Amino acid sequence: MAMQLRSILSFLVCWPVLACNSQASKSSGSVTRQNAAKLFTRYQMNKIILPPGFSIAVYAQVDNARSMCRGERTLFVGNRTGDKVYAVQDNDNDGFAEKVWVVDAGLDQPNGVAFRNGSLYVAEVSRILRYDDIENRLANPPRPVVVYDKYPTDAHHGWKFIAFGPDGMLYVPVGAPCNVCEKKDPIYASITRINPDGTGMSIYARGIRNTVGFAWHPQTGALWFTDNGRDNMGNDMPADELNCAPSPGMHFGFPYCHQGDTPDPGFGKDSACNAFTAPAQKLGPHVAALGMRFYTGKQFLPEYQNQAFIAEHGSWNRETPLGYRVMLCRIADNKVVQYIPFAHGWLQPDGTVLGRPVDIEWHKDGSMLISDDKNGLIYRVRFNP
Numbered sequence: 001m002a003m004q005l006r007s008i009l010s011f012l013v014c015w016p017v018l019a020c021n022s023q024a025s026k027s028s029g030s031v032t033r034q035n036a037a038k039l040f041t042r043y044q045m046n047k048i049i050l051p052p053g054f055s056i057a058v059y060a061q062v063d064n065a066r067s068m069c070r071g072e073r074t075l076f077v078g079n080r081t082g083d084k085v086y087a088v089q090d091n092d093n094d095g096f097a098e099k100v101w102v103v104d105a106g107l108d109q110p111n112g113v114a115f116r117n118g119s120l121y122v123a124e125v126s127r128i129l130r131y132d133d134i135e136n137r138l139a140n141p142p143r144p145v146v147v148y149d150k151y152p153t154d155a156h157h158g159w160k161f162i163a164f165g166p167d168g169m170l171y172v173p174v175g176a177p178c179n180v181c182e183k184k185d186p187i188y189a190s191i192t193r194i195n196p197d198g199t200g201m202s203i204y205a206r207g208i209r210n211t212v213g214f215a216w217h218p219q220t221g222a223l224w225f226t227d228n229g230r231d232n233m234g235n236d237m238p239a240d241e242l243n244c245a246p247s248p249g250m251h252f253g254f255p256y257c258h259q260g261d262t263p264d265p266g267f268g269k270d271s272a273c274n275a276f277t278a279p280a281q282k283l284g285p286h287v288a289a290l291g292m293r294f295y296t297g298k299q300f301l302p303e304y305q306n307q308a309f310i311a312e313h314g315s316w317n318r319e320t321p322l323g324y325r326v327m328l329c330r331i332a333d334n335k336v337v338q339y340i341p342f343a344h345g346w347l348q349p350d351g352t353v354l355g356r357p358v359d360i361e362w363h364k365d366g367s368m369l370i371s372d373d374k375n376g377l378i379y380r381v382r383f384n385p
Contacts, residue, residue, distance in 0.1 A: 071118075086103060108125045129145065166216055241281070243280055321351060
């Protein structure tokens with residue numbers, strides 16, 4: 001009887017979303033060439049502004065789509081307000097994901113996802129899980145292996161973005177459990193790294209309020225990451241940051257100094273900002289810069305090679321909203337030389353918000369995938385010369 005019950009539960013959790021998962025199917029399901037035009041109209045995607053030659057379409061419907069990673073033939077998508085991790089497939093290669101699977105449910109803010117050697121790694125608030133041979137087992141996913149379970153349990157800034165670095169280690173951030181505070185435990189406001197088996201946890205960088213996106217430069221191998229500035233210092237202070245940490249041990253200022261040049265009114269009285277690493281680029285104030293990636297595909301023009309794209313989720317506490325866009329940071333000689341919009345229009349001139357970009361990932365053909373947790377969508381941006 002117990003075995004029959006487990007089989008029924010496994011069927012309900014693992015069957016494709018469009019077939020039986022009633023909760024997720026409200027905003028998660030197949031996208032086909034036939035319904036893509038209707039979705040384009042429904043979400044007013046004609047208002048999204050892109051550089052000449054680029055176009056945008058809905059690639060997938062995934063409830064509360066957050067961080068993404070790509071396997072060999074599958075896109076994996078995490079949740080923040082939900083409890084599920086999804087697998088998205090475009091098996092007929094028509095540019096629209098016709099199948100969405102629930103990999104697992106009942107998780108604690110499973111925002112972060114990373115893929116390595118056939119296994120999917122998922123970050124909850126306090127632990128890292130691993131699903132082995134996942135792409136061959138989407139119809140019946142394995143029970144997760146607990147890789148590491150000693151991260152703090154604080155819900156505030158507890159959701160995580162994770163990724164494997166060039167050194168083969170899994171990088172895992174631990175946000176500050178507050179708007180601004182000073183904690184004795186150095187693991188807070190940091191980026192840590194662990195071996196794939198969960199051993200060897202160490203702190204790579206400190207003074208980072210809350211990063212929800214990072215990547216390594218394809219040429220230099222340096223770690224670059226976004227960081228969200230603190231609240232309650234006014235509409236225009238402080239700026240979010242794009243930072244560069246080419247080596248371990250660097251401190252980026254939080255909670256003592258913000259945006260590289262502004263002491264915190266409460267915690268910065270005894271600290272000089274020049275004692276910390278300044279940001280490589282000040283981003284907009286309160287834009288909520290999240291996911292970022294360097295372009296390494298072949299579809300875009302050569303001028304985009306090795307340049308950084310940043311998803312700005314959008315301000316929630318600024319009198320005049322800002323963000324709600326994908327920005328391009330051009331980098332030369334390890335310095336940012338330009339910070340300009342690439343895809344915008346989700347924030348309309350009258351203040352209407354049409355969507356909220358969260359993360360960026362690359363399709364195998366070199367096009368750009370953008371997750372949007374407001375609409376439960378993943379967009380695909382292509383270059384059409």
